[in-house]
Amino acid sequence: MSFKDLQLRKPLLRAVAETGYDSPTRVQEKTIPYVLEKRDVIVSAQTGTGKTAAFALPILQLLLDKQDAPKKGKTIKALIVSPTRELALQIQDNFKTYSTYTNLRTTVIYGGVSIDPQKDVLNKGIDILIATPGRLLDLHKQDVVNLDYVEILVLDEADLMLDMGFLDDVKKIERLCTREKQILLFSATIPYKVEQLANSILHDPKRIEVAQNSSTASNVDQFLYYVPKRNKIELCLHLLRNTINGRIIIFRRTKFGVDKLEKTLVKNGYKVDSIHGDKSQTARQEALNRFKDGATNILIATDVAARGIDINNLDAVINFDLPNIPETYVHRIGRTARAGNSGLAVSLCSADEKSYIKSIQQLIQLHLDVIDEHPYPLNPKEKPIIHKSKKTGSQHKKGRKSQASKKKKKRWY
Template identity: 70%
Template sequence: MNFKELKLNKPILRAVAEKNYNAPTPVQEMAIPLVLEGKDIIVSAQTGTGKTAAYALPILQMLYNRQESSKKGNKIKALIVSPTRELAIQIQESFRDYGLYTSLVSTVVYGGTPMEPQIAELKKGVDILVATPGRLLDLHKQDIINLDYVETLVLDEADLMLDMGFIDDVKKIERLCPSGKQTLLFSATIPYKVVQLADSILKDPTKITLTPTSLAAARVHQLLYFTPKAKKIELSLHLLKNTVKGNILIFRRTKYGVDKLEQTLLKNNYKVETLHGDKSQIDRQEALKRFKNKEASILIATDVAARGIDIDNLDNVLNFDLPNIPETYVHRIGRTGRAGQSGTSYSFCSADEKEYVISIQKLMQKHIDVVEDNPYPLDPKAKPEIHKRKGSKHRKGRKSEASKKKKKRWY
């Protein structure tokens, strides 16, 4: 199939051709006709499957066809809600690129930066707004944003939105939009809480499920290292020195873990950038820019900070900490080996992460190759570490001498 067969108009087809997209991806093939028919949809698809265009192209088409001839201040007709700033910026860039030959105006609002420039853009009038939940509600409270004319609401990366605690914000945003709107929900995974959200806000949705596990398995050479938790930093230094060729994205579970690994790599003279939630928006954008421009060959990130970020020509992914959700593993390794390229993923597994490997292999229906020639091997008999919480040094119920004296206190 080609994009013409999806009944897209000439201005949009021209913009798509200039991006060198020849044929729609499976998610675009399935979603675009349904969106153009005005149906609500729930789509399970990972980053890298072309899902942004799956809703951006039909939204641009519908708004272009219904454009009012008199431009009396554009009203927000399409609202895209995204969990992270980086993803919101990327989505708006996609709308700008695909809508290049239409007169439709799009903008993006997100927290962590001053409001004034965003307010100035909104006051000029916009057709399409991309927003993170917190900043959107702040601006709505100030009467800067009016959602009374929204025709299409998109909730992108819904599972991450809920993981980040935005459930109440999302429900409030949905209620602020007109009841007759079309709602499109996109999510990398569909856990029960996403199903609950979909049931409460979507009207008879069509479900589209794309499992990219086989694609990731085919394009990415996956390697597994069993190693003690205490030796993971040494093993990463060994791989960077002797094995890894090209750039690498390293995933860690926590912000503290990101910072700790960064300090070690910097001491060993590696050029490193990091992404996590405690960094300001400007710092995160600059870090990503330097990595993309090859000023640094290593990027260390948490899942939340890296979600939805597109990095062209990524050579390697390293799972320093294995994720406890198997779909997240697929999501991570799928960032390399894109657009017909091949890539390599390295995963470190300590004794307490063995269960995660079993779940991942079950999901992928594929055995991950174990590297036996490992300078820091894990003892097969090693037991998971159990962290006991330290209690009080005093015996339970023991009172201090002062409290034993029944003194009358003034409070």
């Protein structure tokens, strides 16, 4: 199938052709016709399947006939709500690319940066708004954003949005838009809370599932190293020196862990950057740009900060800390081996993470290849480290009186 078969119009086909894409991905093939029919849809598809274009292209087509309103007369007709700033920026890049030969205006708003330039762009009038929930509601409260004319509402990465605590915000945003709008909900997985949200706001939606959520790319080599927790950094350095090279993302569970590993790798002469929730938006974007431009070749990240980031030509993913949610493993390693390339996924497993490996292998229905030949093997009998406080209780007996005060003393009265 080609993009022409999807009944897309010439300005869009021209822009798509210039990006070098010849044929639509499965998610685009299945989703675009229903969006053009103005149906509500629920799409379950992982990052890297081309889902942004699956809603960007039909939205642009549906708005083409309304593109020539005078600039000041432009109203927000499509609203895309995204959980993270990075993802919002990426969605804007897609819309900008595909709308090159149209007069449709797009902008993106998110927190962590100055609000005034965003107000200026909104006041000039736009057709398509991409936003993170917090900043969108801020600007709506200030009467800068008017959602009375929204015809299409997209909730992207809905499962992550709800995991981050945005459920009430999402419901409020949905209520602020027109009742007649079309809703497109995209999510990597459809857990119960996403299902509940969909049932409460979508009207007779068409369900589209692309690939099992449990599937991992067949051209990713997946290896597992059992290692004591205290030796993980040494093993990581050993692998970077001897086995893994190229462009690498290393996942850690906490922001503290990200910072600690970054300092160690920098000390050892590696070109490293990191992204996590405590970094400012500017710092995160600069780190991403340096990684994409090749100024650094290792990016250390937490899952939330890295969700939805589109990085091409990634050679390897290292799971320094294993995720306790098995689907997260699938998301992580799905970042390598894109577009037919091969990739490498390496997981470091300490004694207390063995149960995570069991869940992951059950989900992906695959036994990971265990590499025993390395300098820091885990003793099979080694038990998980449980940190206990050395204090066994107060050394003082109950009551505040000291022994001296308890002695019978003659009182002056």
